[in-house]
Amino acid sequence: MEQELQKRYGLLTAIAMVIGIVIGSGVFFKAEKILVATGGNLPLGILAWIIGGIIMVVCAYVFAIMATRYEKVNGIVDYAEVALGSKYGYFVGWFMAVIYYPTLTSVLAWVSARYTCVLLGWNIVGGEAMALSGFFLVASYALNALSPKLAGKFQVSTTIIKIIPLVLMAVFGTIVGLKNGILISNFTSGPIANASSSNPLFTAVVATAFAYEGWIIATSINAELKDAKKNLPRALTFGTLFVVLIYILYYTGLAGAVKNSIMMKGGETGAKIAFSTVFSNAGGIVLFVFVVISCLGTLNGLMLGCTRGFYSLAARNAGPKPEMFKSIDQNTNMPTNSSIFALLLSGLWLLYFFGANLTPVSWFGPFSFDSSELPIVTIYAMYIPIFIMMMAKEKSLSFFKRFVMPFLAVCACVFMVVAACYAHSKEIIYYLIIFAVIMVLGMILNSNKKYANS
Template identity: 90%
Template sequence: MVTVIYYIVDRKGDKQLENVLEKKYGLLTAIAMVIGIVIGSGVFFKAEKILVATGGNLPLGILAWVIGGIIMVVCAYVFAIMATRYEKVNGLVDYAEVALGSKYGYFVGWFMATIYYPTLTSVLAWVSARYACVLLGWNITGGEAMSISGFFLIASYALNALSPKLAGKFQVSTTVIKIIPLVLMALFGTIVGLKNGILISNFTSGPIAKVTTSNPLFTAVVATAFAYEGWIIATSINAELKNAKKNLPIALTFGTIFVVLLYILYYTGLAGAVSNSVMMKGGEQGAKLAFATVFSNAGGVVLFVFVVISCLGTLNGLMLGCTRGLYSLAARNMGPKPEVLKSIDPNTNMPTNSSIFGLLLSAAWLLYFFGANLVPVSWFGPFSFDSSELPIVTIYAMYIPIFVMMMAKEKSLGFFKRFFMPSLAVLACIFMVIAACYAHSKEIPYYLIIFAVIMVIGMIVNKKEK
């Protein structure tokens, strides 16, 4: 087994051997991570919201899926170019550091470790519990759902912290499983919809409900951001990926294109199973009804079990990135207590202390998500925001200066890779930020206050050794 060795140069110029992460993941695991992290909950969780945002206008909803997919593929391709050139500890943090220096790299890494990873991980724990509760006939926002959410969160942490190789195998297995209901619904839902006329009716009926947002397309695109997000987390294992400079770009490019095509086909198949009005009204029950309509009640239950497994696979991938969040900073002697957080367990080859901190942050954000979004009256008043969407838009905003500096610095690249694709990626990110301003205009000021406070804390606790 190949081992990656990092050296830290002290003030006297001596090399000190630091803790190491082994090269334990192959190309198949990397592709499974990209596909497995992205595919899972979002396509089920956000299908209802996209229909509601567009007033049941199916073509407009599909356009939102296409735009969101293009944004993902373009950004992933540009990072794939960078992945062929840089390999260190954590992909995105590495790229930010190379492009704009260690301070910006730390800023991005701190955001990902304290906001991005744990918010998405906590939401995925609840979404997994939500569909489990649908199967069991329980309340999706009550004590049952939150108890199952906590269990899923801890179980995912235990799998990644105690046996990272097993977590990788679980990621590959669940990726295969989660594709099954999407492919079957895309195929048979479309056939059934064409036979019974529901698909044509859904496509031609236009808006069937009043649109409550000022720009329904922008709101729908932001909703797709959650469904498409997660691919960047695959870059968190580049130090543990065999032949990372070759395999990571392949995984990013192939994985994201595959996801976009599958999502659009599934969304079309879903429209052939039930009417738009049923999906808009039923939410998670509407998805269950769609599977039951196409595959009978028994078949629908079995495939819905696959949906739960699909969500758990996404949760596993997110937790994989979450456990390495603070390690990516500590490996640079940055952040709080780097000598503690960069410690690697000799038996599991995992950053144990960083993993524990990641779990605690995920639990805290799960509590916030419940109090801000699931209770009848928010616990946090105006400081309540959708933690499944705004952190994702923030990371797109952070991509912009990286892409700009890539165009300025990567002089050995040709025009297409140096200027055309990064420029397209910048425009895609700007579009996503503008769309978020329309979709969450009232929440953004309060979210930015929370964001600023956490960033200031990060500046205070940074203990970088020069």
């Protein structure tokens, strides 16, 4: 079997991966939560979108600088390794492979099923939704594992498709809202209900983290990206800026479609109500189909990164059984064993998400947390030492690139961590216990002790 991945993806696929993973579910999934968190205060909600977007763009820009200098297997692991050594690189890689990738992938499988159920009029927490979640998870795995080139084309296609409902709502929702006065009313009415937490802005910003997350997964294909040192920075920079712009415009258009009170009460059907209001019932259904496709495109991008999680460790002869996980299928040029294990982990995290968040009584008691948010905040915490060491080591960079942007990135990450503490309070303690157990397990199972202790 071959032991190296081929250079098969171009700049368009990389940009589509950044935009396609980020845009897809969070902007629909979290729009209602942000309104509820702010008590229907639309300007405060938009401020949360702006702050979350700035955090993403600043961090992506700093990693884009590193991407011009380093290229191996899985960008974020490369950067952690260069900045703090192979032990920290393994620490980050293990977290990405066991927690970050599979938790987000499993949540996206359910979100895709959720909006499919809304479209079909089914229960979003019933057996139908969970059956669809499992089907979407396996289908996404099959697409990536059996035909990675087709998965890349699917990513580009769904990225184009998913932009359609966002642009249409941004344009026509704003126009309709200005004509009927709803947009102005939503902007000027202030809070219309009690905020869901004592720190509404922090809670709202943490909610945007899920909507904005995913761009870092684009670095997982740097070993398969043509001219990665040029194309990956371009994809990160252009992709994240585009996402922030389209999100804010969409959120504004949404506020012109329906009153904040309706969106807040709409629950999972909030987006469908808005689309049906602006484009009629038939048009709303058609555009909502695009929303479902959008979610599936995001799931595909996450699975693309997820299948390479254990391979990125094995390629460094680290982690459990590296010889098994770094083997590559001659026909598909995919790390098959890594892909299969990623599917298993995603299935386990999907089961956890259901038992912790969707059942009337949690299966896990106090050890229940929102796996769509806390793993994302954790990765921001892991960025902090990388940015600090970048300032210390990268002496050939200009003052702006070496100090100004990494310092801003550190501030952005610290803000995100503090906001998460306010938003999730005691839930974080139990999450950190689970996190610590998994990370210790990773250190025990690492077959390359020299790598882990260097």
